[in-house]
Amino acid sequence: MDMYGFYTGKIFDAYEYLGCRPQKAGAVFRTFAPAAVRVSVIGSFNGWEETPMQKVHDGNFWECVIPEAKAGDMYKYRIWRRDGSFRDHCDPYGFGMELRPHNASFIRDMTAYSFHDSGWMKKRNDCKRGPLNIYELHPGSWKRPDAGAHGGAGTYDGAGMQDGAGTQDGAGMQNGAGTQDAAGTQNAVGSQEEAEAWYHYDELAELLIPYLKEYGYNYVELMPLGEHPCDESWGYQQTGFFSPTSRYGTADELKRMVDLFHRNGIGLILDFVPVHFAVDDYALADYDGTALYEYPHRDVGNSEWGSKNFMHSRGEVRSFLQSCADYWLREYHFDGLRMDAISNMIYWQGQPERGVNGNAVSFLQYMNRGLKERNPGILLAAEDSTSFPGVTKGAENGGLGFDYKWDMGWMNDTLDYFRTDPEYRSRDYHKLTFSMMYYYEENYLLPFSHDEVVHGKATIIQKMNGDYEKKFPQARALYMYMYAHPGKKLNFMGNELAHFREWDEKRPLDWELLSYPLHDGFHAFMKELNRLYLETPALWTLDFDREGFRWLACNEEEKCVYAFLRTDGEQELLALFNFSQKTQEAFRLPISADEADGAESGKKEIQKEESSFTLRLSSDWDIYGGTKSAAVERGKSLVTEGGALVVDIPAFGALYLVRDGGKE
Known part of the structure; x- marks a missing residue:
C-alpha cells in the first residue's frame, strides 16, 4: 500500500492491504490504530484468546499472521487504550460481519467467485443519452418467503430469466444458520427463524429479474447493504462498511445476484453512505481510543440522526471512504453509486448558514474523479436538496463530479400540486412550470423515493387529492407528467402498485392489492408507461439539451x-x-x-x-x-x-x- 497516499487521502485500494485476507497458510490481519497501546486478534480459531499483533511501518499499523485462521472464521480486534482499558472492535475493513445482535467480523475469500458479465461491463455507460428507469429497492421488504402467495415466491418464479452457462453459484451451500458458501464464508444469521425471514441475494434476483424485465425497469437501486445493527436505519447507519449485510446471505450470493442482473441487461446502483456512521462502540466510534474516523467536537461530530459524522479533512478517512466506494464497484461490479445526504457534506451539518465544508467538498471532487477513472461507465448520483452550484459539473472543471443530482425541488412542488384541491390548482399552476426555469443548471434525476412514502407523509397514491376513485386518474396523469418531463426516473418499489400503506421495512409489499381492479389496472398502466419510455428516444436522448x-x-x-x-x-x-x-x-x-x-x-x-x-x-x-x-x-x-x-x-x-x- 502507498503509505503516503493513505495518509494524504489519495488511494482507492486500502482494502487490498488492511483488513484480513486468507493465505495459503492461515490469514494475515492488519489494522490502523495509531493511538492504541497494544492490539490483539481474538477469534474462533484461538478460543477467543488474544494473539498479539505487532507494530509495522511507522508504528501506526498493526499486523499478525495466524496459521490456524481460515475463511469462515470469526474474529475481532482487542484494542488497548492509554487509560488501561480495552474494547473489542469489528474490523473496519472486514469483508464479512455477523448479523445483529452479534458483531464479530469473519474472514472471507474474495477470490472465490468468478463473474460472467464481461459483455455488460464493456458496454455499460452513464446513460446520459439513454433511458434510465430506476426501481429503488429495499431487499428485505419487496417480498418475503414467509408471506404466502402474494408476498412470497408465487408470482414471479424466475421464468424468462437468463442464467447463462458456467455460473458459479456456491454449490454445496446450505441455507441454514451459520453455514458456509463456496468461499467458506459464514452466513452468520442469528437463528433459523431469521434465516427464513428474507430471501437470499441470489434468490431475490431470480424473483426480481423477470418482474423488472416485464415491467420495464432497466436499473435497480439497492438501499445500503453495508452491515448495520438497526433494521429501522434501513442501512444508513452502518458498522460494517465493507461487509454486505448477512441478512440476505453471503458475499458470493451478492456477486451472483449482480452477475444475474447484468446477464439479463439490468444495471445495479448501490446507495452509498459517505457522511456518517453508527455510534455502536464495537465499530468505528473511538476506534483506537480517540476520534479516529469522526470529528472530536460534538457540534460537528454528531449528526442530526444521532450518528457520528466522518471527518473528511483527515487523509486516512478519505482513503477509507474512497476505498470503500471503489470496493463495491470493483469487487461486486455495481454500476454506480447513489450518495446519500450530500447536503450534509457540502455544508456543515447540512446548514447553509454555517458555511461550506471545504474539506468535504474537495474530498467529493477527488473521490468522484478517481472512481470514474478507475471504473469506466459507472454513474454517480447525489441526493442534494440545496442550491449549491456545479454538483453535476466535472470535478476537473470545479464541480463535484456527479453525473446526476436528485431534483428534490421538482419532487416537492409536483407532489404539493397534486395534494391541492383541484378548485385551487389555478393558483398553484406554476409549481409545475418552475422546474424548467432551473432545469438545465444540473443533470437532474426525478425521484419518487422511499423518503416520500414513510413517516406519516403518505404514499404517492395517497397524496393525490380526493377520494379513493379520484386518486387513481390523478396518479396516472402524474406519472405521465413525470415520464415526459426531462430527467431520468426513479421510483420506489410499491409505487407501481398504487400502494396505500406506508412502507414498513418489516413487512413485504401488499401484493394482494392486485386483486382489486383499480390497482391491477394501475399496475398494467405503469407497465405500459415504463415500456413506452424505454422504447421512445424522444423521452431521453436529449434530456440535458435545450x-x-x-x-x-x-x-x-x-x-x-x-x-x-x-x-x-x-x-x-x-x-x-x-x-x-x-x-x-x-x-x-x-x-x-x-x-x-x-x-x-x-x-x-x-x-x-x-x-x-x-x-x-x-x-x-x-x-x-x-x-x-x-x-x-x-x-x-x-x-x-x-x-x-x-x-x-x-x-x-x-x-x-x-x-x-x-x-x-
Whole structure:
C-alpha cells in the first residue's frame, strides 16, 4: 500500500492491504490504530484468546499472521487504550460481519467467485443519452418467503430469466444458520427463524429479474447493504462498511445476484453512505481510543440522526471512504453509486448558514474523479436538496463530479400540486412550470423515493387529492407528467402498485392489492408507461439539451392545461395534460413555435404546414381504470387545423401523441 497516499487521502485500494485476507497458510490481519497501546486478534480459531499483533511501518499499523485462521472464521480486534482499558472492535475493513445482535467480523475469500458479465461491463455507460428507469429497492421488504402467495415466491418464479452457462453459484451451500458458501464464508444469521425471514441475494434476483424485465425497469437501486445493527436505519447507519449485510446471505450470493442482473441487461446502483456512521462502540466510534474516523467536537461530530459524522479533512478517512466506494464497484461490479445526504457534506451539518465544508467538498471532487477513472461507465448520483452550484459539473472543471443530482425541488412542488384541491390548482399552476426555469443548471434525476412514502407523509397514491376513485386518474396523469418531463426516473418499489400503506421495512409489499381492479389496472398502466419510455428516444436522448424540450402551453392557469414537445432530433412526442376535474373539450393547441403559448421568442418553427399525430397513450383508457376504450382510441390519428391541434383532454388526464413521419 502507498503509505503516503493513505495518509494524504489519495488511494482507492486500502482494502487490498488492511483488513484480513486468507493465505495459503492461515490469514494475515492488519489494522490502523495509531493511538492504541497494544492490539490483539481474538477469534474462533484461538478460543477467543488474544494473539498479539505487532507494530509495522511507522508504528501506526498493526499486523499478525495466524496459521490456524481460515475463511469462515470469526474474529475481532482487542484494542488497548492509554487509560488501561480495552474494547473489542469489528474490523473496519472486514469483508464479512455477523448479523445483529452479534458483531464479530469473519474472514472471507474474495477470490472465490468468478463473474460472467464481461459483455455488460464493456458496454455499460452513464446513460446520459439513454433511458434510465430506476426501481429503488429495499431487499428485505419487496417480498418475503414467509408471506404466502402474494408476498412470497408465487408470482414471479424466475421464468424468462437468463442464467447463462458456467455460473458459479456456491454449490454445496446450505441455507441454514451459520453455514458456509463456496468461499467458506459464514452466513452468520442469528437463528433459523431469521434465516427464513428474507430471501437470499441470489434468490431475490431470480424473483426480481423477470418482474423488472416485464415491467420495464432497466436499473435497480439497492438501499445500503453495508452491515448495520438497526433494521429501522434501513442501512444508513452502518458498522460494517465493507461487509454486505448477512441478512440476505453471503458475499458470493451478492456477486451472483449482480452477475444475474447484468446477464439479463439490468444495471445495479448501490446507495452509498459517505457522511456518517453508527455510534455502536464495537465499530468505528473511538476506534483506537480517540476520534479516529469522526470529528472530536460534538457540534460537528454528531449528526442530526444521532450518528457520528466522518471527518473528511483527515487523509486516512478519505482513503477509507474512497476505498470503500471503489470496493463495491470493483469487487461486486455495481454500476454506480447513489450518495446519500450530500447536503450534509457540502455544508456543515447540512446548514447553509454555517458555511461550506471545504474539506468535504474537495474530498467529493477527488473521490468522484478517481472512481470514474478507475471504473469506466459507472454513474454517480447525489441526493442534494440545496442550491449549491456545479454538483453535476466535472470535478476537473470545479464541480463535484456527479453525473446526476436528485431534483428534490421538482419532487416537492409536483407532489404539493397534486395534494391541492383541484378548485385551487389555478393558483398553484406554476409549481409545475418552475422546474424548467432551473432545469438545465444540473443533470437532474426525478425521484419518487422511499423518503416520500414513510413517516406519516403518505404514499404517492395517497397524496393525490380526493377520494379513493379520484386518486387513481390523478396518479396516472402524474406519472405521465413525470415520464415526459426531462430527467431520468426513479421510483420506489410499491409505487407501481398504487400502494396505500406506508412502507414498513418489516413487512413485504401488499401484493394482494392486485386483486382489486383499480390497482391491477394501475399496475398494467405503469407497465405500459415504463415500456413506452424505454422504447421512445424522444423521452431521453436529449434530456440535458435545450433542443430536446419545448413548451406549447404553460400559461393555461384557468384550465390547468400543460403541453410540451419532447424530441431526440427526429422523433417528436407531444405530452398534453389536464389536471383539472373538468374535461377540456375541443382544446386548441398551437403546434408551430411562433403560435405556441409560452414558446421562446426567436425559436425556429418546427413545422408550419399541417401535420398529423398518432395517439400512443392515454391515462383515461378503460384497461387502466379510465373511461375511454383503448381498443378504439389506440393509434387514433389527429390532424392539425391551421397549425394547431384541436383535442379533447379528459379530466385529470394525460395524452402522449407522436408526430407522424418521425422516427418511431
